[in-house]
Structures are given as C-alpha cells and as structure tokens.
Amino acid sequence: AQSVSQHNHHVILSEAASLELGCNYSYGGTVNLFWYVQYPGQHLQLLLKYFSGDPLVKGIKGFEAEFIKSKFSFNLRKPSVQWSDTAEYFCAVNANQAGTALIFGKGTTLSVSS
Amino acid sequence: EAGVAQSPRYKIIEKRQSVAFWCNPISGHATLYWYQQILGQGPKLLIQFQNNGVVDDSQLPKDRFSAERLKGVDSTLKIQPAKLEDSAVYLCASSSRPYEQYFGPGTRLTVT
Numbered sequence: 001a002q003s004v005s006q007h008n009h010h011v012i013l014s015e016a017a018s019l020e021l022g023c024n025y026s027y028g029g030t031v032n033l034f035w036y037v038q039y040p041g042q043h044l045q046l047l048l049k050y051f052s053g054d055p056l057v058k059g060i061k062g063f064e065a066e067f068i069k070s071k072f073s074f075n076l077r078k079p080s081v082q083w084s085d086t087a088e089y090f091c092a093v094n095a096n097q098a099g100t101a102l103i104f105g106k107g108t109t110l111s112v113s114s
Numbered sequence: 115e116a117g118v119a120q121s122p123r124y125k126i127i128e129k130r131q132s133v134a135f136w137c138n139p140i141s142g143h144a145t146l147y148w149y150q151q152i153l154g155q156g157p158k159l160l161i162q163f164q165n166n167g168v169v170d171d172s173q174l175p176k177d178r179f180s181a182e183r184l185k186g187v188d189s190t191l192k193i194q195p196a197k198l199e200d201s202a203v204y205l206c207a208s209s210s211r212p213y214e215q216y217f218g219p220g221t222r223l224t225v226t
Contacts, residue, residue, distance in 0.1 A: 004156070032213050043117075044157075044205070044217040051213060090156050094213065101147055101170060102215060104156030 002027040004091050006105035013081050013112050021076040021108050023091035033074040034092040034102065035065055044090070050074065061085070083114040116140065118218030120206050126224045132194035135221045139187070139208030145169075146183055147215065148191050149205040157205050163189060196225045 007022035025031065035047040048059025055067040065076045074091060088109050092102040119138040127133050139146050144165050149157035160179065162170040165186035174181070178197070183189040193200055203222050207215040 036217075043219040044207075046214065046216075049213070092156070101159040101162050102157070104158070106154065106156050 002031075002093060002095070002103045004093055004103055004105035006089075006091050006108050008108045009106070010109045010111070013110070015083055015112055015114050016080050017112075019076070019078040019081045019085070019110070021089055021091075021110070023074045023076065023105060024072050025074065025091075025093045025103075026072065027093060027095065029095055031093045031095060033065075033067060034094075035059065035063070035074075035076050036090045036092060036104075037087050038090070038107075039087045047076070047089070081110070081112050083112050086110060086112045118206055118208055118216055120204075120218040120221055122221055123219060124222050124224075126226065127196055129198055129225050130195040132192065133196055133223060134190050134192045135204050135206075135223075137189045137191070137206030137218060139189070139206070140210070140216055143208035143210045143216075144186070145209045146189050147207040147209075148181055148189070149207065151203040151205055151220070153202070160191070160204075193223075196223075198225050201225045 003026045005024045033050040036044045037047045038044050048057050050057045050067045058064045063078050067074050088107045090107045091105040094100045094102050121136050146163045148160040151157040161174045161181045163183040166183045181191045203220040205220045206218045209215045
C-alpha cells in the first residue's frame with residue numbers, strides 16, 4: 001500500500017533561516033508528488049507538484065522541491081523563510097493514473113519567529 | 115473562478131446523532147473527493163466520484179457513512195449514527211485535470 005512519511009512534526013525557525021522538510025513515500029510504480037500548504041484559518045493550497053521531467057521543481061513563494069527517485073524522497077526547501085511562511089505543510093503522492101486520490105503524510109507544522 | 119464551497123463550516127453533535135455535509139465543486143470539475151482529516155494527521159480519502167459515479171469508496175465506513183453526487187455536481191456526505199472518533203475536518207476537493215485537486219475550506223465536526 002502507498003504511504004507517505006514526513007520526518008518532522010514541528011519545525012521552529014527564525015526569519016531568514018533556511019528550511020528543509022523531509023518527505024519519503026512508499027510506492028512501487030510511477031508517482032506524482034505534491035506539497036500542499038495550509039496557512040492558519042485557510043484551506044489547503046497547492047505549493048508545488050512533480051509529474052515528470054526535471055526533478056527540481058519550483059513552486060510559489062520561493063519554495064522548491066527535489067525528487068530523488070533512488071531515495072523515494074521529495075524534500076521541500078526554501079533558502080530564507082519569512083514569518084508569513086508559518087503554516088502546516090503536507091506532502092502527498094498519487095499513482096500516475098488519471099484522477100487517483102492523494103495519499104497524504106501527517107504534516108509538518110512550521111513556526112517562524114520574527 | 116469560484117473555489118470549492120462547503121457547508122456548514124462547523125458542526126457540533128452528540129454521539130448517535132446524524133449529520134450531513136454539503137459540497138459544491140468548482141464549475142466543470144468532473145471529479146469530486148471527500149477526505150477526512152483527524153487532528154494531527156493528513157487528510158485521508160473517504161470517497162471519490164467521477165461525475166455521479168463512485169470511483170473509490172474502499173475507505174468509507176459504509177455502516178455509518180454514505181455519500182451521493184446527484185447530477186454530477188453537488189455532493190452530500192452523511193454520517194448516521196456519529197461516533198466520537200468521527201470528530202474531524204471533512205474536506206471536499208474537486209479536479210478537472212487528472213492530477214490537480216482544489217480543496218474547499220472543510221467542515222469541522224465535533225462529536226460529544
């Protein structure tokens with residue numbers, strides 16, 4: 001069965017610090033990979049996605065993620081976080097078939113202090 | 115473009131009562147999903163519709179949960195009777211392109 005593991009439950013950073021959130025998935029076939037973000041009081045929004053091609057993908061607000069197939073990983077990075085990045089971040093995967101549902105990790109809460 | 119709409123936003127019920135949630139997807143989106151998000155966990159799929167047909171309901175507790183999508187547009191999710199462990203946020207999502215899903219604000223259910 002597919003599963004997604006997010007290594008960090010809660011990350012606390014100061015503004016301007018660099019961020020890396022780990023994500024590993026378990027699935028034998030071709031997958032699509034996503035990072036979603038949920039800001040306080042808001043709904044889940046897509047941050048970035050990987051379907052194929054360049055394994056380094058760039059998303060909104062300066063975030064990027066790198067797909068490393070050999071490690072089954074899709075880590076999220078940002079060189080310099082801002083207070084407004086405080087949110088919960090979810091890694092998700094689905095099988096590379098049209099319309100399949102997402103399997104989510106448990107999420108990582110990021111708290112950024114100014 | 116209007117987003118996915120859900121109502122109510124909050125609901126408090128006692129155990130053994132019934133409750134229903136409503137979702138209106140983005141116009142033209144053929145695929146609709148209901149997810150359950152328990153506190154401290156990521157969303158988990160309950161049921162997926164393609165137009166008004168069920169694609170996947172393998173994780174739906176069918177003894178108490180039911181869902182329908184009449185005319186391939188709006189959808190309702192019902193719980194009857196509710197248990198304490200059903201306390202969660204119920205998320206509706208829709209998609210038109212195969213892999214991008216757009217989420218609504220969710221309904222936060224508290225069962226006492």
